Amino acid sequence: MGDTSHAPVVVIGLGRFGSAIALELERQGTEVLAIDNVDRRVQDLSSRLSHTVTADCTDLEAMAQLGVGDFHRAVVAIGDHLEDSILVTSLLVDLEVPDIWAKATSPHHGRILERIGAHHVVFPEQDMGERVAHLVAGNMLDYLKVDADFVLAKLRPPREILDVPLGRSAIRSKHGVTVVAVKKGEKGSFTYATNETVVSRGDVILAVGHEDDVEHLTHVP
Incomplete structure (x- = not known):
C-alpha cells in the first residue's frame, strides 16, 4: 500500500x-x-x-x-x-x-x-484530564502518555544527574527512565541526548519510561 x-x-x-x-x-x-x-x-x-x-x-x-x-x-x-x-x-x-x-x-x-x-x-476529555492531573500534582512541565503504561515527560532534572555525563549518572539503571533530549536553559532548543551529554541546573529534559517510574523521578531531589 x-x-x-x-x-x-x-x-x-x-x-x-x-x-x-x-x-x-x-x-x-x-x-x-x-x-x-x-x-x-x-x-x-x-x-x-x-x-x-x-x-x-x-x-x-x-x-x-x-x-x-x-x-x-x-x-x-x-x-x-x-x-x-x-x-x-x-x-x-x-x-x-x-x-x-x-x-x-x-x-x-x-x-x-x-x-x-x-x-x-x-478519549480527549479523559486524556486531557489525566495530563493536567499529572502537571498539577507533580513537577512535570508537560506530559504525554504514548501507550497504556509508557509516557514522555518534560521536567526539571533531578540533582543527582547534574554536571556529570548521562552515561555516568546511571539514571536508567537507577530509575528505569531514559533521557532522550535536553534543552539548555529556558531559551535553548532541545537536542538529542547521548551518554556524553551533561545536564546543568536550569536545563529541561525529556524523559521516557513507565508511568510510575517517570512519576517517581519527578519527586527525586
Whole structure:
C-alpha cells in the first residue's frame, strides 16, 4: 500500500474537537472534507478550510454522494450525541473506509465504537484530564502518555544527574527512565541526548519510561 500520510481526510462533526483536528490537518498540508449537520458550524469554518459541507451525517446516501467512501481516513468527532456518533461510525464501516478514528466520551461509548468497527478510539476529555492531573500534582512541565503504561515527560532534572555525563549518572539503571533530549536553559532548543551529554541546573529534559517510574523521578531531589 502506498504512503497515505497526506491522503485527504474526512472530518465529521465540527465542534471544538473536530474543528481543531480539521484546521490542524490543513495546516500540515492535508486536504480535509469537513462535514456537519449544523450550518452555523460549517459557515464558521468555510473561510478557513478548503472543503466544508452541511449535510445529514447519519444519512448513508448523503455520505455516499459526498464520496466519503473514497477516503482512506475518517474522523468521527461527534461527542455530544451518542446515538449519532455510533450511527455515523457504523455508516463509515458500511462504506468500507479503511481507517476510522472516533471520539468517545466514556469507556462504555468507546467499547461500542470498537465493536462496530472503529479502528482507533480516542478519549480527549479523559486524556486531557489525566495530563493536567499529572502537571498539577507533580513537577512535570508537560506530559504525554504514548501507550497504556509508557509516557514522555518534560521536567526539571533531578540533582543527582547534574554536571556529570548521562552515561555516568546511571539514571536508567537507577530509575528505569531514559533521557532522550535536553534543552539548555529556558531559551535553548532541545537536542538529542547521548551518554556524553551533561545536564546543568536550569536545563529541561525529556524523559521516557513507565508511568510510575517517570512519576517517581519527578519527586527525586
